[in-house]
Amino acid sequence: MTAAKPRARSGGRGRPSKATGLDLKETILDSAEGLFARHGFHGVTTRQVAAEAGVDTALIHYYFGAKRELFDAVFVRRAEILNQARSVSMNAYVETHGDAMTVEGVIEAFIDPLLRISQDGGQGWKSYFALVAQVNNTPAWGGETMARFFDPVVHQLVDTLKVVRPDAEYRDLYWCYQFLTGSMMLALSETGRIDSLSEGLCHSSDLEAVRARLFAYCAAGFEAVVSRRKA
Amino acid sequence: MTAAKPRARSGGRGRPSKATGLDLKETILDSAEGLFARHGFHGVTTRQVAAEAGVDTALIHYYFGAKRELFDAVFVRRAEILNQARSVSMNAYVETHGDAMTVEGVIEAFIDPLLRISQDGGQGWKSYFALVAQVNNTPAWGGETMARFFDPVVHQLVDTLKVVRPDAEYRDLYWCYQFLTGSMMLALSETGRIDSLSEGLCHSSDLEAVRARLFAYCAAGFEAVVSRRKA
DNA sequence: TACACTTTTCATCACTTGATGAAAAAACGC
């Protein structure tokens, strides 16, 4: 599809295209990311990745080894950026609000970085979120992969929520997190389903609409579960 | 794994194994369902399906044609049962409650049939829900598939909610439905992620715990979005 | 038994898959 000429390098501008190998590596990761996001791990062949990156098949194995290692490289590339952004956001919220923290505020600090990155980060990030959503729903090996990369920041969320609502049970917090992540991931993956379902009334690419509703939605659901259990 | 002997028929009990073809067809669908649910469409080969069903590869093509048609047969087999159960449940709720309908009641009538079926329907249904969840997060062809089978009952939900909250905007209703379905599908697919995340505190197979929280969670989120937009 | 019909198996095809070793090309150090 987006076929690249075999030897088109880094824009032909600025530095005299010194780094020959490194940006090809990134190009391969970009192509793999988009394809994996659309068709899943097994739905993509190394030849497709190579073709879209404008590169020989063997080069993929030269840089990344086996196909699964390529996938992991795609997954890990943005995971750390993501985790750091969320962690920073939540820490900032805790520091600036102190005793005035609210459930909705904490949830917003947890989700909003992802929305913002998706809005400002270009197509690569959108593909990545679709990829994560897919992995999240893969029973076979998705669970371990998600846990390996995203457990710490989730625990940070749960612990912060526990500070805001000290009488909440951890069981409830974890269940509510699961509900939250289901909604969030589906929104971030922008499947386009809501577009046809609502007959054009909503657009899954309209993350501003998500922002205007998701925080309040999750926070209210959250409070309801916690208080109901308390009663 | 669950290898079946090539000629083990319908339990060896009761009728003298008259229906030779039809129950083999079901056996193939069962095997395909489980494998597709775990590894996705592209992660499964017709040979694997045949092996687990204890059947020759060619028989799959004899009954279902191409691999994709097999997948569609798996998908459609339970979709109608599902839709009817939900439709019946919602109609019953509307009839029995009339003016006393609540948002939470409608949502429960929409979700609870799925939870009940998953609890009482055996492993086949659990696999099926995992499969649907996976399709729901597949950008390539998942959207059309979901729309084709599940749009009507969703519109029924949205319309009923509109009756309960006449001043709500359809845009909000559709967005809230998307949040709801993200949570619901993740819960139904029982990925096991919450088990390790909560360090044993929660179990994704515990649908009773889901029932005790999800309805209230979604309903409260719902009311919050609707009333917030009104203000 | 003979016949028609359906179901199941067997053998195989044309093609794709992930992967590799060796050669070629490019980049680098001097």
Place this chain on the structure above:
DNA sequence: GCGTTTTTTCATCAAGTGATGAAAAGTGTA
């Protein structure tokens, strides 16, 4: 320039892919 190392291409392999036609086995009907 020259030797070395890294990067990229080429040719190819062994295994597996979905699919099919023809034969075999089974089933029902006279």
